[in-house]
Structure formats: C-alpha cells, structure tokens
Amino acid sequence: MLNWIKVTLILCLFGLLREIRPSEPFVSDFLVEWRNITNEQLQREIYPVGTYSYLAQLVLVFLITDFLRFKPVIILSGLSGITVYCILLWTSSIKWLQASQFFYGMYMATEVAYYTYIYAKVDPKKYPLVTSCTRIASLTGRFLSGVSSQLLIHFKFMDYRELNYITLTAQILATFWALWLPPVKYGIYFHRRISTINIPVDKSSYKNSEKRTFTSNLIEASSLILKHSKAAYSRPKVIAWSALYAVALALFVQAQTYIQILWRYIQKEQSNPVLYNGAAEAATTLLGAGAAYIASYDRQSFSPALSSAIQGIALFLTTYISNVFVSYAGYVVMGVMFHYIITLASAKIASQLIDDSCFGLIFGINTLLGVALQSLLTYILLQNLEFHITTHYYIVSGLFITLATCWLVGWILHIAHNKKQNVNSN
Numbered sequence: 001m002l003n004w005i006k007v008t009l010i011l012c013l014f015g016l017l018r019e020i021r022p023s024e025p026f027v028s029d030f031l032v033e034w035r036n037i038t039n040e041q042l043q044r045e046i047y048p049v050g051t052y053s054y055l056a057q058l059v060l061v062f063l064i065t066d067f068l069r070f071k072p073v074i075i076l077s078g079l080s081g082i083t084v085y086c087i088l089l090w091t092s093s094i095k096w097l098q099a100s101q102f103f104y105g106m107y108m109a110t111e112v113a114y115y116t117y118i119y120a121k122v123d124p125k126k127y128p129l130v131t132s133c134t135r136i137a138s139l140t141g142r143f144l145s146g147v148s149s150q151l152l153i154h155f156k157f158m159d160y161r162e163l164n165y166i167t168l169t170a171q172i173l174a175t176f177w178a179l180w181l182p183p184v185k186y187g188i189y190f191h192r193r194i195s196t197i198n199i200p201v202d203k204s205s206y207k208n209s210e211k212r213t214f215t216s217n218l219i220e221a222s223s224l225i226l227k228h229s230k231a232a233y234s235r236p237k238v239i240a241w242s243a244l245y246a247v248a249l250a251l252f253v254q255a256q257t258y259i260q261i262l263w264r265y266i267q268k269e270q271s272n273p274v275l276y277n278g279a280a281e282a283a284t285t286l287l288g289a290g291a292a293y294i295a296s297y298d299r300q301s302f303s304p305a306l307s308s309a310i311q312g313i314a315l316f317l318t319t320y321i322s323n324v325f326v327s328y329a330g331y332v333v334m335g336v337m338f339h340y341i342i343t344l345a346s347a348k349i350a351s352q353l354i355d356d357s358c359f360g361l362i363f364g365i366n367t368l369l370g371v372a373l374q375s376l377l378t379y380i381l382l383q384n385l386e387f388h389i390t391t392h393y394y395i396v397s398g399l400f401i402t403l404a405t406c407w408l409v410g411w412i413l414h415i416a417h418n419k420k421q422n423v424n425s426n
Contacts, residue, residue: 004122008130010181012137014074015114017174018081019141022149023088023163025277028260030160035092039261043389047257048378049098053105055368055375061109062364066221069184069191070117077110078175085168089161112367116360120184127359139289146282153275188360189221228358229365238352240410242366244304245345247403249370252338254377255315255396258389259331265389266324273324280328287332288339295343304344305408307337312400319393 023030031037037046065073080103087100118130148166152158158166186192232238260277267273311334318330346363353359381387381395 004126007121007182008133011118012133014174014177015134015137016141017170017177019138020145020170021167022145023167025146025149025281026160028264034161039264043258043261044382045094046097046101048383050101050104051375051378053102054108055371057106057109058368058371061112062368065113066187067190069187070113070120071181071183073110073113074117075175075178077107077113078171078178080106081171082175085164085171089164112364119360120188139285143282143285146278146285150278189224190217228355228361232353232358232362235352238349241345241348245366246369246373248341250373251396251399253374255334261389262393263324263327266322266327276328280331283332284335287336291336291340292343295340296347298344302411304341305404305411307341308400308404311337312397315393315397315400319390
C-alpha cells in the first residue's frame with residue numbers, strides 16, 4: 001500500500017474516533033439534571049469559559065503546531081478530550097465545570113493539528129483528496145454520534161450520564177490510535193526540508209533542518225508566514241471570501257453553542273419534553289455533507305447572500321414559534337446552509353492561493369478571526385448586556401440577515417464595476 005494512503009487512513013480513523021461524542025447533543029440536559037446547574041448559569045458562567053479558552057489557546061496552538069511537527073499536538077487533543085469527560089463524569093462543582101470548559105477549549109483548538117498534519121506529510125498533488133477524506137471521517141463520526149445518542153436515549157438504553165462513558169472511551173481509543181501516526185520530519189514553516197531565505201548564520205546549520213538553531217528556524221518561519229499572508233491577503237477576492245468565512249463561522253458557532261438551552265426553554269412547561277437533539281445533529285451532519293458536496297461544484301458568488309438570509313429566517317422562526325419540532329427544523333436548515341457557505345468560501349479562497357503550502361495558514365487565520373468575533377458576541381450579548389436566550393437568538397438571526405445584505409450589496413457593486421470596466425475597455 002502506498003505510504004500516503006496508510007497515513008491518510010490512520011489519520012481518518014483518529015478523526016472518526018475523536019468525533020464519536022454521543023453525549024454532546026444532550027450535554028445541557030445532563031448538566032441541568034445531573035449537576036443541578038441552571039440554564040442561566042450555563043449561558044453566562046459555564047459555556048463562555050469554553051469560548052474564551054478556545055480563542056486564547058487557538059492563538060498558541062496555531063503558533064506551536066508546526067514547530068512541534070503536528071503529532072504531539074494531535075496527541076494533546078486526545079488527552080484534553082479525555083480530561084473533559086473525566087471531569088464531567090466525576091465532578092460536580094461550577095469551578096470544575098468551568099475547568100472542563102477550559103480543557104474543551106484546548107480540545108477544540110488542537111483540532112487544527114488534525115486538519116493540517118496531512119499537508120506536511122503528503123505530496124501537494126494529494127491535498128484535495130486527503131482533505132476530503134479527513135472531512136468525511138469527521139462528519140461520519142458526528143453522524144454516528146447523533147444517531148447513536150438519539151437511539152440510546154429514545155429507547156432508554158442509557159441515560160445522559162452514561163453517554164459520557166461512550167464518549168470517554170472513544171477519546172481514549174483516539175488518543176491511543178494517534179500514537180501510531182508517523183512522525184513529521186519536516187514542517188511547513190519550521191524545520192523545513194530546504195531553507196528558502198538567506199539568514200546570516202553559520203552555513204553548516206543548513207545541512208538539514210534538524211541542525212538549524214532555534215533562532216534561524218524562528219526567523220525563517222516568521223518571514224515565510226508573513227510572505228504567504230501578504231501574498232494571500234493582497235488579493236481582494238481572498239479578503240472578501242475570508243471575511244465571509246470568519247463571520248459565517250462566528251454566527252453559526254454562536255447559535256450552535258446555546259441551541260440546547262433554547263430547546264430547553266421552549267419545552268420548559270412540558271412535563272415530558274420531547275428530546276430529538278441527537279436526530280437534529282445527525283440530520284444536520286448528513287444534509288450538511290451533501291450541501292458541502294454541492295458547494296464544491298458551485299461557482300455562484302451570489303449564493304452566500306441567499307444562504308445567509310435563509311439562515312437568518314430559519315433562526316428567527318426557530319425562536320419565534322414555540323414548537324420544538326420547528327426549532328429542530330430551523331437548526332437543521334441553518335446548519336446545512338453553514339456547511340454550504342463555509343465549503344464554498346474555502347474553495348474560492350483556495351483557488352486564489354498561489355502557493356499550496358499556505359493553504360493551512362490562511363484557513364487557520366480565518367478560523368482565528370471567526371472565533372475572536374464569536375468571543376466578542378458572547379461577551380457583549382450574554383455577559384455584558386445579559387440578554388434573555390430568546391433575545392440573544394433574535395439578534396443573531398438579525399446578524400445573519402445583515403451578513404446577507406452586506407454580501408448582496410458587495411456582489412451588486414462588483415457586477416457594476418465589472419460592467420463599467422467592460423464598457424471602458426470597448
């Protein structure tokens with residue numbers, strides 16, 4: 001078997017196991033019922049810690065992943081996942097739950113190593129294929145999590161707490177499997193195979209990347225990162241699609257993070273609430289994968305405006321109509337449109353990049369910007385202004401409509417500019 005195929009299969013199995021988290025669709029119900037946490041505490045004291053932790057650690061992880069050559073960070077991802085679910089299973093205080101959110105932020109931040117490891121390990125010609133494989137593995141894990149959690153809860157084979165045991169087991173297996181990943185000898189920016197810039201140091205340090213000093217590695221990596229960033233973001237199309245990527249990510253994650261609290265609020269007066277959280281997550285993942293596939297062949301620059309408008313309307317109806325099934329449907333629609341937009345934006349950005357090696361860098365920066373914006377929304381809407389959960393979702397739905405309007409106006413101006421240039425050229 002070819003080496004790149006072996007590497008891809010090992011990495012994909014790690015991604016599959018890592019995403020098997022059947023406890024996540026019901027985590028809010030678990031915390032409220034088993035840990036005596038109120039919805040308000042979840043909204044203002046628990047979940048925001050994960051958001052801020054994700055942002056702070058993403059900056060650090062983004063910088064050290066390439067320097068550590070990926071594999072240690074992937075293993076750290078598994079270990080942080082184990083820590084999260086051990087805390088959830090065997091502690092109960094708010095302080096410990098906040099600690100679990102800190103490690104969950106680490107868990108999410110270290111995900112970048114999973115998605116960028118392959119770019120340092122395989123030939124650039126294989127990038128599109130292996131990228132698809134890693135994404136499919138993650139989506140498969142999420143789909144299996146949604147289906148299994150729904151079936152186990154619906155037929156009462158397990159309760160909310162017992163679902164965490166499955167999740168913990170999957171994280172342990174994923175961490176063990178990560179140990180079998182082949183080490184990365186050369187990084188994308190640090191420990192490069194061939195030096196790309198002239199640095200006034202001893203020439204003997206360039207015999208191979210292992211013998212270079214830390215200073216020379218740092219100078220060369222920083223220079224190359226700045227070079228790639230400048231080359232990418234000097235293109236107007238990269239800036240426009242990156243802005244869309246970051247804002248769409250921020251709004252979706254903001255809506256996704258607190259959606260279980262909204263579902264609980266909608267059903268607060270029901271003695272036997274209907275819980276199809278797992279089914280909603282499974283449907284979102286499955287249909288989202290289909291939307292992502294369609295987006296990979298779509299070349300319409302207008303469609304993000306329509307998709308964002310649909311997200312805004314769906315989220316508004318999710319909040320306005322006090323019916324949990326409408327809310328589930330609205331969440332699925334919003335998630336499907338997110339997968340469509342984010343894949344389309346990714347394809348558009350990738351088509352504008354001259355150097356394939358900066359692919360991971362640009363998407364890492366865009367993700368960082370999206371998480372930063374989501375953290376700002378969390379601070380303003382939930383911790384500063386302390387809006388009610390329904391008011392929070394009305395505002396987020398309005399922000400989706402604003403995004404759609406801005407993209408539509410930009411698209412119209414772009415078309416008008418092109419027509420004017422064509423007239424002048426004739």
